[in-house]
Amino acid sequence: MGIQSPGLAFRQALSKETPLQIVGTINANHALLAQRAGFQAIYLSGGGVAAGSLGLPDLGITGLDDVLTDIRRITDVCSLPLLVDVDSGFGASAFNVARTVKSVIKAGAAGLHIEDQVGAKRCGHRPNKEIVSTQEMVDRIKAAVDARTDPDFVIMARTDALAVEGLEAAIERARAYIEAGADMLFPEAITELSMYRQFADAVEVPILANITEFGATPLFTTDELHSAHVAMALYPLSAFRAMNRAAERVYNVLRQEGTQKGVTDIMQTRNELYESINYYQFEEKLDALFASKRGK
Numbered sequence: 001m002g003i004q005s006p007g008l009a010f011r012q013a014l015s016k017e018t019p020l021q022i023v024g025t026i027n028a029n030h031a032l033l034a035q036r037a038g039f040q041a042i043y044l045s046g047g048g049v050a051a052g053s054l055g056l057p058d059l060g061i062t063g064l065d066d067v068l069t070d071i072r073r074i075t076d077v078c079s080l081p082l083l084v085d086v087d088s089g090f091g092a093s094a095f096n097v098a099r100t101v102k103s104v105i106k107a108g109a110a111g112l113h114i115e116d117q118v119g120a121k122r123c124g125h126r127p128n129k130e131i132v133s134t135q136e137m138v139d140r141i142k143a144a145v146d147a148r149t150d151p152d153f154v155i156m157a158r159t160d161a162l163a164v165e166g167l168e169a170a171i172e173r174a175r176a177y178i179e180a181g182a183d184m185l186f187p188e189a190i191t192e193l194s195m196y197r198q199f200a201d202a203v204e205v206p207i208l209a210n211i212t213e214f215g216a217t218p219l220f221t222t223d224e225l226h227s228a229h230v231a232m233a234l235y236p237l238s239a240f241r242a243m244n245r246a247a248e249r250v251y252n253v254l255r256q257e258g259t260q261k262g263v264t265d266i267m268q269t270r271n272e273l274y275e276s277i278n279y280y281q282f283e284e285k286l287d288a289l290f291a292s293k294r295g296k
């Protein structure tokens with residue numbers, strides 16, 4: 001950990017931008033691209049680890065180690081504070097949640113969100129979600145807060161209750177989760193802008209809006225979210241979806257036309273890639289360090 005903890009960096013970013021745009025970075029390369037684009041905080045999506053790293057659906061199949069590997073790769077090269085999706089905590093007991101929190105902090109993340117779905121979870125924007133009792137989720141949060149080795153590390157409670165129990169019940173749950181010690185709230189699969197305001201009025205903590213494409217939530221703009229008292233705007237898989245479409249196009253064109261000439265315009269150039277991963281700086285260092293070996 002540097003002079004300032006990632007958790008503190010996340011909280012500082014939050015105080016500088018409203019809503020704070022948090023962008024999903026599927027891997028270390030994308031984290032560097034997001035940093036270049038000027039984002040102040042980044043995100044590791046659970047659905048992204050499942051689909052991107054493992055080629056699996058977002059159904060609670062991934063494990064803690066899968067997520068830790070991706071966190072470490074990102075935090076090793078990118079200094080932006082990273083918010084991590086830990087699904088329902090990777091295990092039913094308080095000890096499982098504690099282990100998840102400690103490991104995620106150690107891997108260099110700034111915060112996590114933990115949700116009230118059952119272990120065999122679903123994507124928040126799919127039908128037939130099942131949630132645990134309020135008490136069980138409160139226990140998860142207490143275990144997470146208690147396990148925190150850095151007081152600035154962010155514990156965010158996500159509730160999937162809106163789609164299952166309705167708005168009033170979801171707000172009641174939100175109150176209980178914040179009472180249990182959660183620092184921030186992620187009301188999932190929100191369908192109307194005004195609902196964010198209702199959550200924000202009910203709990204005095206920062207609210208996150210998940211602006212994910214092709215789901216239950218309209219693509220509200222940052223201005224709209226600002227007017228609804230939203231503190232954070234999350235774009236978990238936007239670049240991932242675009243990247244997949246581009247890859248698909250390149251594969252199809254190569255296969256059909258026998259050449260990539262028709263799609264080089266959608267490719268990042270060699271120079272651009274090298275700029276984004278600091279290739280030239282590494283090369284300069286290499287030249288300086290090993291000059292003697294080449295007789296310079």
Ligand SMILES: C[C@](O)(C(=O)O)[C@H](CC(=O)O)C(=O)O
Nearest residue numbers: 045046047123124125212236
């Ligand atoms: C935020 C989310 O939990 C994720 O894993 O990125 C997903 C995003 C998505 O599937 O679009 C979710 O909202 O459940």
Ligand SMILES: [Mg+2]
Nearest residue numbers: 045046047085
């Ligand atoms: Mg998820």
